[in-house]
Amino acid sequence: MSKTLTVEGDLATVDARANITTQGSVTAPSLIVPSGVTKIDKIICSASAEGLADGSAVFFIRIGGSAVKRGEQNIVISAAARIAVQAGSDAAPQMCGLVVIENADIEVNSSDSLSIAAEMAGNDLGTGHIVVTLMFA
Amino acid sequence: MAKLYRSREGEATAVDTKSQLTTLGSEAAPGPLLVPTGVTKLTGIIIASIQNMAAATGFSSLVRLEGPGLPGGPEVFAAAAGGNAVATGGNGSMKAQFIDVDIDVTSANEILIFGEMCGTDVGQVSFGVTLIFE
Numbered sequence: 001m002s003k004t005l006t007v008e009g010d011l012a013t014v015d016a017r018a019n020i021t022t023q024g025s026v027t028a029p030s031l032i033v034p035s036g037v038t039k040i041d042k043i044i045c046s047a048s049a050e051g052l053a054d055g056s057a058v059f060f061i062r063i064g065g066s067a068v069k070r071g072e073q074n075i076v077i078s079a080a081a082r083i084a085v086q087a088g089s090d091a092a093p094q095m096c097g098l099v100v101i102e103n104a105d106i107e108v109n110s111s112d113s114l115s116i117a118a119e120m121a122g123n124d125l126g127t128g129h130i131v132v133t134l135m136f137a
Numbered sequence: 138m139a140k141l142y143r144s145r146e147g148e149a150t151a152v153d154t155k156s157q158l159t160t161l162g163s164e165a166a167p168g169p170l171l172v173p174t175g176v177t178k179l180t181g182i183i184i185a186s187i188q189n190m191a192a193a194t195g196f197s198s199l200v201r202l203e204g205p206g207l208p209g210g211p212e213v214f215a216a217a218a219g220g221n222a223v224a225t226g227g228n229g230s231m232k233a234q235f236i237d238v239d240i241d242v243t244s245a246n247e248i249l250i251f252g253e254m255c256g257t258d259v260g261q262v263s264f265g266v267t268l269i270f271e
Contacts (some may be wrong), residue, residue, distance in 0.1 A: 058241075069139070073142035077233055080187060119161075
């Protein structure tokens with residue numbers, strides 16, 4: 001039986017760890033691993049930036065907390081870049097497809113707490129945003 | 138055995154030049170990427186790479202793995218390719234790609250990760266690389 005845990009949040013500063021703790025209308029979802037599961041089986045994620053500043057950057061997540069048996073795991077999710085348009089022109093939007101990591105196989109302790117963080121690394125592209133779903137099995 | 142995920146990121150700012158990826162966002166000096174104790178294989182690699190669109194030209198990029206943690210010697214992976222018609226105006230996002238591999242590793246030894254911009258100098262190429270050990 002699969003159980004999901006989804007969180008999302010802003011990445012307002014480059015090269016800074018941001019804890020991802022909200023879930024849209026739910027401001028403080030539980031970050032406790034469901035009882036009866038032993039691992040994170042799948043990771044579904046998307047991350048990009050608003051593209052208000054020039055440069056290039058990558059996005060990655062940190063899955064840690066006391067529930068992760070072998071310590072924090074860090075996983076690259078996406079990359080984004082922007083160069084300024086000519087005066088009077090409009091820029092294209094930033095769109096990032098979903099990254100799905102099947103059989104992620106990260107061992108966890110059930111009923112213990114997770115810490116999910118993310119970072120934009122490289123150049124500051126303006127505020128980034130990330131959404132992460134962990135599927136437990 | 139459960140999987141372990143180790144990542145590094147960085148930029149290549151010169152064409153046809155090895156640039157070691159040594160940072161991890163807020164960790165400016167995370168130290169050497171050591172093969173975790175008890176693992177024998179690199180079973181996956183996740184790569185995200187993108188250009189900063191600063192020059193009107195085309196490029197490709199690759200990721201190079203080297204070091205004593207790889208008893209079979211270096212491995213090189215294609216990462217991305219692209220180009221710009223003009224250097225005024227561009228926005229792009231690239232999702233990471235997962236590559237299933239089967240590469241022997243030596244635990245407690247270092248793997249060095251390099252990114253390279255190839256072709257002509259597009260300005261800067263960013264790389265994020267995750268190694269998956271089992």
